[in-house]
Amino acid sequence: MKKLPTPARRTNLSASLAVLAVVAAGGVGTTAAWAQNYPITAQQRATAQQTAQAGVPLSELAPNAPDEYTVKPGDTLWAISRLYLLRPWRWPELWGMNINEIANPHRIYPGQVLYLDKSGGRARLTTRRGAGGEGGTIKLTPRTRFDSLSGMALPTLNPSLIEPFLSEPIVVDENTLQAAPRIVAGNDSRVLLSRGDRAYARGEKDSPLVEVPGPLQNYRVFRNATPLKDPGTGEILGYEAQYLGKVRLQRGESTTVETKDDKDYITVVPATVDVIAAREEIRAGDRLLPEPPRQLLSYAPRAPSTQVEGRIVSVYGNAVQFAAQNQVVAINKGTRDGIDSGHVLAILKNGETILDRTGEKKETIKLPNERIGLLMVFRPFEKVSYALVLEINDTPRAGDFIVNP
Incomplete structure (x- = not known):
């Protein structure tokens, strides 16, 4: 006090x-x-x-x-x-x-x-x-x-709604995961790994997975970098890596040298990691990225100072098409467009294109876009941002529009 x-x-x-x-x-x-x-x-x-x-x-x-x-x-x-x-x-x-x-x-x-x-x-x-x-x-x-x-x-906002997403989903470029250390095997020939299991990992040729002075290092585990494509232009805005869990590095990679017939044979000994958290089962081939330091982010809800016209790219989660209240979505606007944490945007339902059969002849028409809710950006990247759906009166989905509130 x-x-x-x-x-x-x-x-x-x-x-x-x-x-x-x-x-x-x-x-x-x-x-x-x-x-x-x-x-x-x-x-x-x-x-x-x-x-x-x-x-x-x-x-x-x-x-x-x-x-x-x-x-x-x-x-x-x-x-x-x-x-x-x-x-x-x-x-x-x-x-x-x-x-x-x-x-x-x-x-x-x-x-x-x-x-x-x-x-x-x-x-x-x-x-x-x-x-x-x-x-x-x-x-x-x-x-x-x-x-x-x-x-x-x-x-x-309720911290529990967004805290996991501050460290879990991540937008990377095409090569980031390919160059990251990978899990090569589980202990006792385990194929699927969960919390408490031990596994072995190694880095790429020029960047082995080694220990550094200080506390034990934690790594986040990712799989399947899914492209995030702009619904309007088709531009690939980044790759969303699927978060699986977290491991702790116990021993770094090393090598052993064995001499036979006057020849030296070098054998790689992979790093040892322990699974300390798992959202899904982890397996060989999954990639490791260093856990970032905790960040303190300021959220001041406000309307953007410039005109924003964008789209919802995807709803976060496996095979999820529709967004509910308090769910996270990705939008096709990021820091390059002036988007920042705290920006509040309105969600417009993309009006359907229908065939009007009520007139003298059939005609294709598009129904108007209707405002159905609000979202707030909490984690912007360069070309894409994650936002929390604050309130809705209909069901948002990928392809719906976002505009100034």
Whole structure:
């Protein structure tokens, strides 16, 4: 516990709370949240300055937005935003932005009470009851409060929905897996390997699988780099490697030299690895890629600042055609298109092409595209990104369109 003094100050009522940014940890089981620097464009800064004074129009509020809400454990920033706003990605405007502290945003914690201020025809969310009024001020007396540093700040989304995908699916180029170390055999002639089994692996000729100083190295196991093809242009955007599990390197590759008839014979001794996690059974030929360090990623849900018109490439999972809520999809837009973590996009159902038999003659027509949900990008690559389906009123599938919300 850390003791946090709050000095007396006079606060103009038009000033609003700092934007809330929450960090989701990149490793499974990590729940601590950390504030990080987040790049602010000139347009975002101008919007921040405006909304810090103005709030959002009352027409943007959800019909049943509560005047008072107590934050509960298990809440997420997105859920609270949906409670208050018709367009929840506009939550920074509801809270306002404190430009001086945007690099280290304030957070919302369970137990805090949020009050909706609708004075002046604009909506703001504060943690002070009765903060409204025309031109008034509030004087805060000196006090001391205690705040936990144990990572209790609300996450933007339920971490369990996206944590596995921060390390599991991976988009690679055509040659990455072919050049990666491979499993060559299981212990005791095992063909299919699962957690607790021992296996043997080796690298390619010029890059053997060897130990390095420090803790034991972990590798992720992949198979079948499936091409991700743009539904519109046919361009191969990358290859999605199928995640199988994780192994730990116990001993690196080595060689033995045996002399016979005045000749030296070199024998390769493969590396020894132990399977420490398995989503599916692992077998000879599967490839190993080093486990990346845990990442702390900042998710600030927001609409892209540029026009986006793209498509859903695939639904993550074996032989899955349709996406449900809280499922992960790949889209054909990435960092080269300006896509970043936190971008919220609308999903448009691709209208069917049908034969109109109701007129004097048969005619082929295309039904209009209909908006059926929202998704949020959480892991962008160069040409493709993974996104979480936030909400739907129909069933998205590969080929559906994505546009600005």
